Amino acid sequence: MTGDGPRERILAAAVRCAARNGVQRFSLEDVANEADLSRATFYRQFPGGRDQLVQEAATWEVARFWAKVAEGVEAEATLEDRLTVGIVTGAELIRQSPIMANLGEDEVAELATALRPSEPLVHEVIRSYLRNLLAREDRAGRLRPGTDVAEASDYLTRMVLSVLSAPVGRDLTDEAAVRELVRTQFVGGIVTG
Amino acid sequence: MTGDGPRERILAAAVRCAARNGVQRFSLEDVANEADLSRATFYRQFPGGRDQLVQEAATWEVARFWAKVAEGVEAEATLEDRLTVGIVTGAELIRQSPIMANLGEDEVAELATALRPSEPLVHEVIRSYLRNLLAREDRAGRLRPGTDVAEASDYLTRMVLSVLSAPVGRDLTDEAAVRELVRTQFVGGIVTG
Amino acid sequence: MTGDGPRERILAAAVRCAARNGVQRFSLEDVANEADLSRATFYRQFPGGRDQLVQEAATWEVARFWAKVAEGVEAEATLEDRLTVGIVTGAELIRQSPIMANLGEDEVAELATALRPSEPLVHEVIRSYLRNLLAREDRAGRLRPGTDVAEASDYLTRMVLSVLSAPVGRDLTDEAAVRELVRTQFVGGIVTG
Amino acid sequence: MTGDGPRERILAAAVRCAARNGVQRFSLEDVANEADLSRATFYRQFPGGRDQLVQEAATWEVARFWAKVAEGVEAEATLEDRLTVGIVTGAELIRQSPIMANLGEDEVAELATALRPSEPLVHEVIRSYLRNLLAREDRAGRLRPGTDVAEASDYLTRMVLSVLSAPVGRDLTDEAAVRELVRTQFVGGIVTG
DNA sequence: CACTAAACGAGACGGTACGTCCCGTCTTGAA
DNA sequence: TTCAAGACGGGACGTACCGTCTCGTTTAGTG
Numbered sequence: 095m096t097g098d099g100p101r102e103r104i105l106a107a108a109v110r111c112a113a114r115n116g117v118q119r120f121s122l123e124d125v126a127n128e129a130d131l132s133r134a135t136f137y138r139q140f141p142g143g144r145d146q147l148v149q150e151a152a153t154w155e156v157a158r159f160w161a162k163v164a165e166g167v168e169a170e171a172t173l174e175d176r177l178t179v180g181i182v183t184g185a186e187l188i189r190q191s192p193i194m195a196n197l198g199e200d201e202v203a204e205l206a207t208a209l210r211p212s213e214p215l216v217h218e219v220i221r222s223y224l225r226n227l228l229a230r231e232d233r234a235g236r237l238r239p240g241t242d243v244a245e246a247s248d249y250l251t252r253m254v255l256s257v258l259s260a261p262v263g264r265d266l267t268d269e270a271a272v273r274e275l276v277r278t279q280f281v282g283g284i285v286t287g
Numbered sequence: 288m289t290g291d292g293p294r295e296r297i298l299a300a301a302v303r304c305a306a307r308n309g310v311q312r313f314s315l316e317d318v319a320n321e322a323d324l325s326r327a328t329f330y331r332q333f334p335g336g337r338d339q340l341v342q343e344a345a346t347w348e349v350a351r352f353w354a355k356v357a358e359g360v361e362a363e364a365t366l367e368d369r370l371t372v373g374i375v376t377g378a379e380l381i382r383q384s385p386i387m388a389n390l391g392e393d394e395v396a397e398l399a400t401a402l403r404p405s406e407p408l409v410h411e412v413i414r415s416y417l418r419n420l421l422a423r424e425d426r427a428g429r430l431r432p433g434t435d436v437a438e439a440s441d442y443l444t445r446m447v448l449s450v451l452s453a454p455v456g457r458d459l460t461d462e463a464a465v466r467e468l469v470r471t472q473f474v475g476g477i478v479t480g
Numbered sequence: 481m482t483g484d485g486p487r488e489r490i491l492a493a494a495v496r497c498a499a500r501n502g503v504q505r506f507s508l509e510d511v512a513n514e515a516d517l518s519r520a521t522f523y524r525q526f527p528g529g530r531d532q533l534v535q536e537a538a539t540w541e542v543a544r545f546w547a548k549v550a551e552g553v554e555a556e557a558t559l560e561d562r563l564t565v566g567i568v569t570g571a572e573l574i575r576q577s578p579i580m581a582n583l584g585e586d587e588v589a590e591l592a593t594a595l596r597p598s599e600p601l602v603h604e605v606i607r608s609y610l611r612n613l614l615a616r617e618d619r620a621g622r623l624r625p626g627t628d629v630a631e632a633s634d635y636l637t638r639m640v641l642s643v644l645s646a647p648v649g650r651d652l653t654d655e656a657a658v659r660e661l662v663r664t665q666f667v668g669g670i671v672t673g
Numbered sequence: 674m675t676g677d678g679p680r681e682r683i684l685a686a687a688v689r690c691a692a693r694n695g696v697q698r699f700s701l702e703d704v705a706n707e708a709d710l711s712r713a714t715f716y717r718q719f720p721g722g723r724d725q726l727v728q729e730a731a732t733w734e735v736a737r738f739w740a741k742v743a744e745g746v747e748a749e750a751t752l753e754d755r756l757t758v759g760i761v762t763g764a765e766l767i768r769q770s771p772i773m774a775n776l777g778e779d780e781v782a783e784l785a786t787a788l789r790p791s792e793p794l795v796h797e798v799i800r801s802y803l804r805n806l807l808a809r810e811d812r813a814g815r816l817r818p819g820t821d822v823a824e825a826s827d828y829l830t831r832m833v834l835s836v837l838s839a840p841v842g843r844d845l846t847d848e849a850a851v852r853e854l855v856r857t858q859f860v861g862g863i864v865t866g
Numbered sequence: 867c868a869c870t871a872a873a874c875g876a877g878a879c880g881g882t883a884c885g886t887c888c889c890g891t892c893t894t895g896a897a
Numbered sequence: 898t899t900c901a902a903g904a905c906g907g908g909a910c911g912t913a914c915c916g917t918c919t920c921g922t923t924t925a926g927t928g
Contacts, residue, residue, distance in 0.1 A: 118311075121913080121914060121915090122914080122915075122916095123913095123914080131874080131875085132874065132875045132876065132877095133875095133876095133877095133915095133916095134873095134874070134875070134876080134877095134917095134918095135873080135874060135875080137916070137917085138873080138874085143915075143916065144914095144915075144916090213453055214453060214455060217453055217455050218455070221455075245471070245472060248455070249446075249472055252445065252446060252449040252450070252453075253442075253445060253446075253449075255449065255453075256445035256446075256448065256449050257445070260406060260407065260410055260445075260448075262407065262410050262411070262414075262441070278438070279438060279442055282476075283475075283476050314882080314883060314884090315883075315884075315885095316882095316883080324905080324906080325905065325906045325907065326884095326885095326906095326907090327886095327887095327904095327905070327906065327907075327908095328904080328905060328906075330885070330886080331904075331905085336884075336885065337883095337884075337885090504697075507887080507888060507889085508888080508889070508890090509888080509889095517900085517901085518900070518901045518902065518903090519889095519890090519901095519902095519903095520891095520892095520900070520901070520902080520903095521899095521900065521901080523890070523891085524899095524900090529889075529890065530888095530889075530890090599839055600839060600841065603839055603841050604841070607841075631857070631858060634841070635832075635858055638831065638832060638835035638836070638839075639828075639831060639832075639835075641835065642831040642832075642834065642835050643831070646792055646793065646796055646831075648793060648796050648797070648800075648827070664824070665824060665828055668862075669862050700908085700909060700910090701909075701910075701911095702909080710879080710880085711879065711880045711881065712880095712881090712910095712911095713878095713879070713880065713881075713882095713912095713913095714878080714879060714880075716911070716912080717878075717879085722910075722911065723909095723910075723911090
């Protein structure tokens with residue numbers, strides 16, 4: 095885990111430090127210690143200093159998050175299954191994330207901030223992914239006639255991201271409830287059956 | 288504008304400083320100068336220091352944002368009109384916001400972070416507002432039969448917030464395009480007509 | 481004790497605060513609280529502010545110190561007795577002083593500093609006092625012939641002050657030892673015996 | 674003069690600042706500027722902060738004072754000469770000291786306070802120095818029979834320090850008068866001749 | 867195998883900002 | 898009018914980081 099070269103070591107260390115102290119609180123000293131290298135070496139890897147680190151660490155962690163979600167969804171067959179399992183898996187990952195644990199509302203927000211720049215990218219990736227799924231469903235004749243795949247994928251992307259980032263009242267760990275939500279609200283107007 | 292008592296003066300000054308230097312960059316010295324009072328007085332008003340200031344200034348600015356949107360929407364008659372005008376107005380406010388101007392992607396993210404804690408609250412407020420609108424439409428018999436007002440308001444809230452916070456490819460200043468989006472994607476399955 | 485008018489109350493409070501926190505450490509807030517009056521009133525009594533307070537409190541406390549020594553010495557008959565008892569009494573007062581208690585070497589020094597300005601005055605008072613004593617001894621024919629009373633009083637003053645302010649190795653609470661010191665070193669060349 | 678390493682530079686700067694503004698008045702900012710380094714570096718050299726600085730600067734300056742006196746006295750042959758020249762030299766140094774110049778009575782006192790902790794040490798050093806001188810005189814057969822060298826050195830130390838720190842009425846720049854004082858009051862009962 | 871060059875650890879430094887504390891001044895309100 | 902209560906500007910303090918720099922030292926690659 096720590097043998098992945100200095101950059102990965104630093105990114106992982108930064109995520110651990112952020113999990114402990116909050117995003118705005120950790121010091122580069124901490125990160126360097128956690129990554130078992132000197133502050134000088136850190137600046138050689140990240141000439142942009144702290145800003146660059148936070149930025150890259152956030153996108154790196156986001157990528158890992160979605161990679162795990164994708165992995166958890168791989169085996170599912172239908173669109174409904176993938177959405178349902180994806181949301182539940184994602185919610186669980188967020189809940190278990192060491193960053194989320196023992197962190198106040200503020201800290202969560204701080205982290206979320208760093209995540210923002212990668213949001214358009216994420217949006218694009220998820221939408222592209224869902225577009226492929228929809229196209230497959232379309233070829234299988236399971237989409238309602240007249241469904242615009244591009245619009246539908248955008249719509250699904252927004253709903254998934256919205257629900258994951260702000261569950262508001264919903265319990266996303268309850269798979270049955272999530273499935274119901276997905277069926278009625280997400281794919282109701284899209285998929286036949 | 289500056290005669291609103293020390294708290295308001297400080298909050299407004301903080302927003303101006305954030306607009307100039309970015310959220311993480313402005314110093315309390317700057318804010319104090321901008322608000323024409325001493326740093327000591329600032330700490331008397333905000334014992335929580337910088338964190339408290341950022342937090343309160345963000346929610347204060349968010350409240351002003353939505354107040355303006357609400358004001359801009361007041362005169363509109365139908366749900367579709369309100370949504371359309373609200374989105375266009377909000378997008379325009381965001382675009383014109385001095386905070387968004389000449390700010391890198393990073394800076395925007397930093398500010399967004401501070402906005403996050405108020406997001407559940409915002410979600411709730413918007414949803415409640417839309418629920419009232421939908422109920423009115425329902426009483427007027429303009430909703431499709433079988434529409435669940437609670438679900439529909441949650442859904443609309445998510446779409447509005449999602450589109451405003453991440454327009455992705457859409458040009459939200461184009462009212463016709465927004466109206467088309469609202470009609471087909473937002474209220475298509477809800478409102479008759 | 482606290483009904484002696486605002487000035488005395490403040491001076492006494494200042495001495496108590498200095499005893500607790502050290503001379504440089506106590507705040508005017510503390511002194512005002514201790515004296516049961518407001519900081520505003522303090523500034524009416526001591527327009528010179530903190531400096532004036534420290535100065536006056538120091539000289540006030542020094543005056544009290546020497547008054548007590550004088551009182552303790554009153555009953556003694558001979559010069560040797562008065563010097564001996566005076567030194568022992570003074571040393572005891574210094575030792576018991578709340579200012580000296582639980583104070584580091586530094587704190588003692590801080591207080592001593594404030595005492596310095598009054599030193600020439602003290603010197604003069606002690607010398608004048610001793611000169612009178614010596615003159616009495618002279619009239620009684622107990623001085624060595626050729627003794628210059630002025631020079632002798634200056635000399636005794638210096639030795640007394642030096643020993644009290646810097647006992648170095650001597651135990652000033654041991655009356656016998658002090659008496660021996662006084663006899664051999666202080667009055668040996670002056671008084672016949 | 675300023676190439677002696679950071680500590681010496683800081684100490685010298687502190688003495689200069691104290692000479693200008695008084696001991697309690699100078700700020701660490703001033704000292705850092707005067708020493709041509711940053712406040713941060715100052716705190717790296719003196720983790721004890723201002724207290725440690727004042728303490729060390731005072732003892733450092735005291736050491737320099739006595740070193741100069743010792744140097745000025747080196748060439749003198751007899752005890753009487755050394756005491757006389759030492760007192761005159763010391764008085765001159767004090768008079769010329771930038772710290773003493775244009776300083777109120779108060780400021781002198783403040784500085785004296787910081788000097789106090791080193792007083793026992795000074796006492797010891799001077800006494801030891803004088804003890805050696807007396808022992809030499811003793812070996813040369815110039816001491817009165819029955820003279821206790823230890824007692825005599827303590828006595829001389831007290832007189833020298835007392836006269837230097839509180840000349841009271843005496844003009845210590847008048848070498849003849851000082852010599853007369855030394856002969857009659859200091860060494861009169863000790864040295865033969 | 868020796869030698870050079872790049873990477874690294876360690877640490878000092880200037881600078882900036884923070885949060886705290888206190889002083890001296892001023893205003894306001896109550897006795 | 899006098900005083901208590903308290904806000905304010907100003908300034909210093911001690912702390913914590915950041916970003917830069919300079920040293921030796923270690924490691925790796927090359928002749």
